[in-house]
Amino acid sequence: MRVDFTIPSAPVPKSRPRFNTNTGRAFTDDKTRIFESLVSLAYGARHYFDDNYIRIRMKFKFEVPKSYSKKKRIDALEGKIRPTKADIDNYIKSVLDGLNGKAFKDDRYIYAILAEKEYSEEACIEVSIENVEGD
Template sequence: MNTEPVPASRPRFTRNGKTYNEAKYAKYKKSIEELYRKNFDNKQIFDRGEPLKVELHFYRGIQKSISKKEHGRRAMQIVKPALKPDIDNYTKAVLDGLKKAWFDDGQIVEIHATKDYDEQPRVEVTIEKINS
């Protein structure tokens, strides 16, 4: 997905007690769902009970307000984005958007996630069935 990763946000509450998600997160999640629907015809890829391994690589954009030297270090991924948002919130946002790929989130038994800087902000996702 070629867009700046967006972390999952906590649900917000109205005065009436109803819940909602922040607009930016809701839009991001919907764009993941639409991309999945477009590429996989909205079909469940993995059957119920199949154990799954998910690999996620989040590439954040490089800030414009840094020196050329620092920009180069980030572009070569020497410097890692050890700052907020947390990697688990990025992960939750993508998995929420991909909920149609599997029967239940409980099928995911292994996750590997990384954060880096890059000129092209994006998220790379690999999902594999684990042979058991």
Template structure:
């Protein structure tokens, strides 16, 4: 079983949680992007991976070439001879994509348990046993994601 989907727009990295005296919360930009990833993923895949199934995730993050670059430098970027070494970091891109494929949960204060609001494509990102994140330049910024069963090669 394999899932392929594309998130249009510039890649976003996972931001640190914010802490106040009374509560810890996820920044709004991070929460919105995770919701976009979840929506795109579940519309591309109607099922859900088994709870104990090891998964292989490949993430290709494509950044737009800066407009200030010369034509020569832009050509180098588009031919992958120059790679993006800018924010967001590859590990933060991986974290936000994998968290976005998790089910959306919320604590029910009445029964003191976590309740699922929106399903994900797997039960938890702990199922991911192989992860590859690459950053490249492209004419159109996007993030392409492939999730499949890890064959253990």
């Protein structure tokens, strides 16, 4: 079983946990929390992978910065220049946290992840989740 879907948003990296100085409790900032909700909504009511081993592929697409020259823009769209905005593991974590409990029981069942960052005309995240039972 394989599920492909697109998250219609610019990628948002997982932020460090913030601490409430009054209570001493950790919390997730609003931007990350809203993005994780968007990821969950984009997945919708598709297949639930339960406790099966799964493989995930993610392609993080970023809009080419408006400050790029025409030549640099073409190079970016051809893949000669890659985005370096934030660490890829933080983007992965924000998507996985949005899918945890919605697409799969727990992210500990993920045995392989392939993730890429690239420039595109429109920002989005393409995700593919694949059940690997029987491979």
